[in-house]
Amino acid sequence: MKRNVYHLFCVLLTLLVCAGWVALLLFEFDRADDFTVYIVVLLLAACCMLLRLDSLVHESGHLLIGLLAGLKLRRVAFGWVSFGEGGVRFGSRRAAGETQFSLKKPQGAHAKLFAAAVGGAAFGIVFGAVMLVLFFVLPMHPALTFFTLFSVWCFAEAIMELLPADLAAGRTDGLVLKELIGKTGETEVAVHIMQAQIFAKDGDYACIPRELLYEVPVVREDSSVFAELLRIRSAYCRSIGDVTGAAAAEERLLALAQEE
Numbered sequence: 216m217k218r219n220v221y222h223l224f225c226v227l228l229t230l231l232v233c234a235g236w237v238a239l240l241l242f243e244f245d246r247a248d249d250f251t252v253y254i255v256v257l258l259l260a261a262c263c264m265l266l267r268l269d270s271l272v273h274e275s276g277h278l279l280i281g282l283l284a285g286l287k288l289r290r291v292a293f294g295w296v297s298f299g300e301g302g303v304r305f306g307s308r309r310a311a312g313e314t315q316f317s318l319k320k321p322q323g324a325h326a327k328l329f330a331a332a333v334g335g336a337a338f339g340i341v342f343g344a345v346m347l348v349l350f351f352v353l354p355m356h357p358a359l360t361f362f363t364l365f366s367v368w369c370f371a372e373a374i375m376e377l378l379p380a381d382l383a384a385g386r387t388d389g390l391v392l393k394e395l396i397g398k399t400g401e402t403e404v405a406v407h408i409m410q411a412q413i414f415a416k417d418g419d420y421a422c423i424p425r426e427l428l429y430e431v432p433v434v435r436e437d438s439s440v441f442a443e444l445l446r447i448r449s450a451y452c453r454s455i456g457d458v459t460g461a462a463a464a465e466e467r468l469l470a471l472a473q474e475e
Contacts, residue, residue, distance in 0.1 A: 221380040221387075232371045236260065236364050239350070243360055252357050260364035269339070269369045270294065270312030273376065276338025277314035281331030285323075286316040313385070321410040325395050328406065332391045336373040343370025404431050404440045411447050420447070420454040442471055 240257060244250055263269070270293055278291050290299030291314045297304050299315070316331055318324055346366035353359055379389040386401070394402035407427045414423045428448050434441050445464045452460035 216378055216380045218380060218382060221375075221378055221382070224378065225375050228371050228375060232264075232368055235367050239360070239363060239367075243355060246355055253360060256357050256361045257364065259361055260368070263365050264368045267294070267312075269365070269372045272338055272342055272369045273335040273372060274312040274314050276334040276336070277331055278334075280334025280337070281314065281316050281327075284327040284330040285319060286327050286331055287319050289315040289317050291315070318409045318413055321413050324406050324410055325398070328402075329392060329395045332388050332395065336376050336388055339369040339373030339376075342366050343373070399432050401434050401438055401440050404434055404438075404444055407431050408440060408443055408447060411451075415447070415450070420450040423447070423451050425451075436467075436471060437474070442468065445471075 236257065240253055243253055274291055274293060278288065282288065288299050290297050290301075291312075293312050295305055297313075314331070314335075316328070318327070343366040346363045350359060350363040376388040377392075378387055379393045380387045381390060390400075391402050394400040395406075398406075411423045411427045414427075428444065428451055431444065445468045449461045449464040449468070452458070452464060
């Protein structure tokens with residue numbers, strides 16, 4: 216999906232969320248004695264949307280489902296805060312959230328990564344559906360209204376993430392899922408890299424099956440996964456005595472570094 220089409224869809228979905236908020240608050244207005252507190256609730260929900268706090272729900276879905284699928288957590292980020300390998304870090308906010316995993320074993324990589332990728336959107340959809348049901352079943356309360364408004368935005372964000380698009384802030388879950396199913400693009404190259412790293416975890420790159428490094432989809436050379444693939448190819452070639460192959464990989468790495 217082209218970026219301009221994706222952004223247009225997101226704007227329309229955001230407007231739909233705002234209309235939904237108005238409808239929910241009008242429903243509360245008929246039952247509330249004092250509506251002032253619900254205005255505050257609306258403002259709080261709007262702040263959560265602007266600050267992208269929905270990433271807490273989304274990344275929690277990736278984290279939990281990924282761990283249940285048997286993946287190893289590398290790092291999970293919520294805005295400016297991230298934790299995982301290397302402890303807790305504070306840094307620049309490049310995206311609302313991000314969860315990175317590595318494989319424990321090469322078998323079943325696509326299925327495990329698919330489960331982790333779909334986990335974020337699944338959490339948002341389930342959270343939104345459950346809160347909407349509770350909103351109409353339980354007695355009215357400002358806290359319930361707040362979490363319902365917040366969950367509606369989480370639901371919408373989950374739909375946005377399921378659309379396949381390559382954005383300036385990163386690739387959507389939908390694009391990752393599409394590439395996992397088709398075994399194409401940067402996602403497939405990343406899977407091969409993770410599998411190769413398992414074979415070479417003891418420093419013996421000669422154990423890596425050659426097809427993992429050379430039978431991969433063609434991707435852009437400015438991609439981070441392509442650079443990592445070249446580094447592993449270089450180590451692999453040197454470990455098996457292929458000086459020419461190692462030199463070729465290192466020459467391309469040097470050319471990429473000079474272009475940055």
